[in-house]
């Protein structure tokens with residue numbers, strides 16, 4: 485990289501650490517992880533095809549270091565490639581980032597199984613797979629606006645046997661006007677993807693203010709539509725794989741302020757990851773926490789008049 489580009493990049497990193505209000509030690513850890521690019525870690529999520537009591541044909545890490553890990557998720561020992569087994573080709577498990585599984589752990593605090601669920605930004609299907617690993621899918625919609633990605637989503641859903649699932653292609657605003665209601669909506673939003681850097685994936689511009697601002701605007705738009713489809717007493721899980729508070733805590737704060745009738749839920753299994761950047765419960769995973777490259781999640785609940 486040229487000197488000027490290096491300086492710009494260093495300034496952007498510095499700005500991110502300031503926005504995250506990190507202590508020196510934490511800033512250093514984050515920047516080390518971004519430069520090393522080796523914080524990514526894989527997990528496998530058992531699909532509905534995997535029978536009860538199923539165990540994968542490879543050695544897995546001890547679960548006790550990951551108390552939030554959903555029951556039907558395993559972490560292959562490092563160096564293991566879970567895609568080289570016949571069980572993978574047969575759709576018995578789906579390979580997903582460990583950080584995505586961390587996000588999915590928020591679903592453990594749902595008070596009851598959702599009867600109708602919508603995964604609004606679903607491709608290639610990881611969050612729908614995680615949901616299916618934790619609850620029975622009764623009436624699930626996996627939605628994806630991008631046609632090519634929707635094709636992959638469809639293949640994955642078929643291979644892994646997601647039950648009672650329809651694949652749809654509506655834009656968020658179309659959902660907002662659809663008059664449909666769901667007990668659970670997953671919004672795993674498109675984002676600047678800053679955590680990709682910690683996985684060694686090039687993502688030019690992901691730290692720039694304009695990229696972050698543009699994504700935050702799109703996320704607010706998606707959520708403003710999504711909240712219209714949450715049934716009274718229902719939940720919405722918002723997640724990203726980026727660090728900037730503008731795409732995370734501030735998006736959620738904006739929605740709660742603008743819409744009303746929504747509150748953020750405590751997720752006891754993620755208590756150790758509670759964000760220091762909001763006065764409501766929301767959770768952030770950083771690369772130095774040892775559970776993959778990182779992410780953010782917040783579980784919102786829509787009030788029900790019967791609550792009173």
Ligand SMILES: C[S@@+](CC[C@H](N)C(=O)[O-])C[C@H]1O[C@@H](n2cnc3c(N)ncnc32)[C@H](O)[C@@H]1O
Nearest residue numbers: 605606607608609610611629630633672673674
């Ligand atoms: C982070 S990815 C979803 C990953 C997926 N949930 C999973 O776990 O496998 C975000 C998705 O949002 C889609 N997307 C992009 N722009 C969108 C928009 N304006 N509204 C809704 N979805 C959008 C992308 O095509 C992408 O598939």
